[in-house]
Every structure is written in C-alpha cells, then in structure tokens.
Amino acid sequence: MSSSSIESLKIKAKLLQKAKKSKGEDIALKEAFKIIAKTAGYENWKALKDSYELADLVNPPRWASQWKKWFSTIEEARKFATPTEYILPYRKQFFVCDDNYLRELGLDPSSTELLELGREWTDDLTRERLKRLLS
Numbered sequence: 508m509s510s511s512s513i514e515s516l517k518i519k520a521k522l523l524q525k526a527k528k529s530k531g532e533d534i535a536l537k538e539a540f541k542i543i544a545k546t547a548g549y550e551n552w553k554a555l556k557d558s559y560e561l562a563d564l565v566n567p568p569r570w571a572s573q574w575k576k577w578f579s580t581i582e583e584a585r586k587f588a589t590p591t592e593y594i595l596p597y598r599k600q601f602f603v604c605d606d607n608y609l610r611e612l613g614l615d616p617s618s619t620e621l622l623e624l625g626r627e628w629t630d631d632l633t634r635e636r637l638k639r640l641l642s
Contacts, residue, residue, distance in 0.1 A: 564641040
C-alpha cells in the first residue's frame, strides 16, 4: 500500500502547526490533524486516515488505466450501477466496477466472504472487512 497520501497529510498538519506557532498560537500536532481532517470533510483524523488507506487499496497508484466509473455521490453511483457491478468508496467519492476489476485487486468475486458483502461496499463495517481482505 502506498502511504504517500497519508504522509502528505501528515506534512500538511506539521506545516499548519508551524504556521500557527509563527502567529503566536501554539497547537498540538493532534489538533492540527483534527483541523486537516475537518477541512477535508471528515469527522476526525482516524476517519480521514482510514478513508485514504482504503482508497489506496481499492484504487492503487498507477491504476488510472483500470476502467471504472466515478461519481461524487452514492446516489449517483446507485442510479448508474447495474446488478452485476460493485460500488466502492474512494475518499469522499465512489466508483462502480465489475468482477474483472476485483480480480485485478486479487479478490475472488465468487468467494463466500465477498458474496456476503453484497455489491455496495460503502458502510463502515463493509469498509473494514474490505480493508482486511485487501491487506
């Protein structure tokens, strides 16, 4: 898994902490992480970090050539997805893919575990199970 996205966010948090300090406002790094997460639209740093880690797993770096359909909302993805496609999260967005995409990720679409997950992998519990399968 690529950690460059997370590392980039950590650098931003440290730069924010440094900028605040230069203005006479001392903040803990933990607070800077919280500000970065809130600014990105996440409830907290853990939610942001988990989202980015899963995003790197389901859409690995240099996978632009792998065909998938992108959507900004889950509602749009649901309208477009066929009964044989999957809806996966990517940070604050979603994409629709097919069995071939899952096979390229190293997953077996016919496995019991994936069949139990269904075709929409967007809730927190499903995201955690998917993260374990891909790690």
